[in-house]
Amino acid sequence: MMGINHSVKTLVEGKYPWVTVVKCSCHQCALVASHACKKLSKSLENLCRTVCNHFRHSANRQDAYRKEFQVFTQVEQRRFFALAPTRWLSFQNCARRILEQWDTLMLYWDSLVLDDPSHANDHVRMTLNNPYSRVMMFFVEYVLRELNEFNTNFQSEKPLFHLMKTQVEKLLRTLAINFMKPSYAGTVNPFDINPHDEVNYSPDENVYIGYKGYDFLVGLETREVTCGRFVAESLRIRRSARDFYVEAVQQILDRFPFSEKIYDLVHLLTPSSSYELKVLSIRQFFDYYDSALWNKAKLEQEWRSIPSVALPSTVDLPDVDDMDIVVYWCHILQTKSPNGSRIFPNVGKMVQYFFALPFSNVIAERMFSLLKEVKTDKRNRLSAVTLSATLKTKCGLKRNSKGGLDSGKSVLELEPGLVKRVLKVNASASSRDCNVLNQSIVYGLAKDIVCDIREQSDSD
Structure with missing residues (x-):
């Protein structure tokens, strides 16, 4: 699709040299996070996946965990997120939810191992009882939140193309300054940063792992001040964090080229x-x-x-x-x-x-999701005309909802002439009648939009 050898991108650029090809910023950000997470231990990802799968398929487990453990530890009763590879940056939400219930999960798996001492349960229990795994999970939640905020900003339907370069520069500088000397990362052009330049690396103890991770690590230091394990584990955590930062910065530089003058x-x-x-x-x-x-x-x-x-x-x-x-x-x-x-x-x-310049394909993805809700397995023979009219009506209802999109009161005010035309259409209407009705619906929605714009301009 976007390769350099006989792809859609090269074919379009060959036929239309003036076309500017812009990759989806949200998808690129998700790929950055995916590649960077490969530098971390697999135990964190396996923990998120195992915990979710353990409760997802058993109502009895969910009920026992909620009544016996969540009530006892007085934590908010929430379900765990699935670590879905098709959802952008779902790892951060999974990590946040597990961190919220970490102590409760420790109690649950300590009890579970007594009844079911399997290898998988014992591995989860060991991971939960390892305080340094918790520090790494704090780091994952922090650093993926930085990428998630960038991703969320560019899921907007507002025109944000003019902010893409500045936001990428901000993200690059934020990540680089977490593991490189501020005198270098804070002054050089963000797109000229060399993440592999070890001369400009900060000392290991200065690699930033997030406030919560750092605070938890300080608490471990006071409890294990005489333990040699703390020094080795602390060094391992910060070096793993640096590897993440290096890969993330390099992926951003590779995936967000801003050589185009546009x-x-x-x-x-x-x-x-x-x-x-x-x-x-x-x-x-x-x-x-x-x-x-x-x-x-x-x-x-x-x-x-x-x-x-x-x-x-x-x-x-x-x-x-x-x-x-x-x-x-x-x-x-x-x-x-x-x-x-x-x-x-x-x-x-x-x-x-x-x-009109695109900065992501989120709008198209949303429309595909909306289409999937309309054209289900039981309604798979809907014609293109019917699908188009239904989607336009649904979008019109959202646009004209009274009290906001979250009010649940969506009302579409139709013209009296349109209502009469709809009532005249028979169940066995011809294709021509459907086309006329579709055009009437489009005209009614367009008229509502124009009226809204005029009312807004008059009020301004």
């Missing part, structure tokens, strides 16, 4: 860059994407006129960069001249071009 041009859209005219001319945009769509002279003139637009009364000039980028450009592009015509039609085309 990643620098997209910063034209930030509120401060456009409103304060940090880029006086957008000639570089024409050099990158020269098309008959642009009236270059007028686009340049409109660009330089943006600072003349008054900001909303609630925003001061120093705070312009804190504005949501969609709200900012809606305010700019809705500005009209005294005769009622829009002032920035050409800038609007450029903004639409940038906002």
